[in-house]
Amino acid sequence: MVVAPCVSVAAGDPPPEVQRSAVAPQANGAAHSLRTIPEACARIEGVFTGEAAEPYRFAVIRTSANCRPRARFVDAAKAKPSVADGWIFNDVLRVPSAACPSLQAVVKVWRKPGAAPPALDAQGRARLYLEESLQAARQDRIAAVPVYAAQMSVEGEACAR
Template identity: 50%
Template structure:
């Protein structure tokens, strides 16, 4: 709708949603949006997510035990894989601080207990890595220069990931 002076009318609902989004914490919405996963049976090992930069796959399974209903582990994808990112302990990460962003929230429902689900959060801390290009427009890393930087303690920091898991919902008996 056109108004005087060339200004456009913005619906009140849109303004309210913008204001609510500005007040919400940065970690509330993950960078990757996905629907809940497929319901998993007790004891069925499944891949929750792969993090190729860190050469890691997150595996999980429902245990059927009341005290620890879901178990999760990090598995190296390939012995020859060279990680371009590091994995950090989730307990040592302060979400939303020091550059940590909520990258992904994965919900895995239990097939045996429909009211219960595992929620896996993947946190990511990106690192700006300026890449100098040579005269041919290529980024090149020379072994001698890299060794000198390593010896001098001037290696660039790597991006990092952390994984946290919790179980939500009512436990089944």
């Protein structure tokens, strides 16, 4: 499980790959799934806390112990995703608070593509050969896997209790 702190992100982000409207307003203390990333065997879960110091918290949770990830989820504070470093702005999730309509959490998901898929052969199939893959592994030439990172910020004014 990766828990990320509230991270401020640049206002000049490019448009995200995924276009979506705001999530339904969420009540304080009610955990909700924001997005599932099947290839990373992970889902992003958030909760409004009702506390002024930390009004919203989110975590990346593994979806299943049996799931075999084909991508990694990394801490955005350490990875510092940016377009200049090859990251793609994938998604933005806006979650309004049901208890305080002027407050909303914004979760930004970044994706860094892995290696390109293998070229298609004469029959139009992408094929991987065991012996070639083993030789590449022995020579430390293993292809990079896709990487995801999520950043969270809180926008708006907290309501007085």
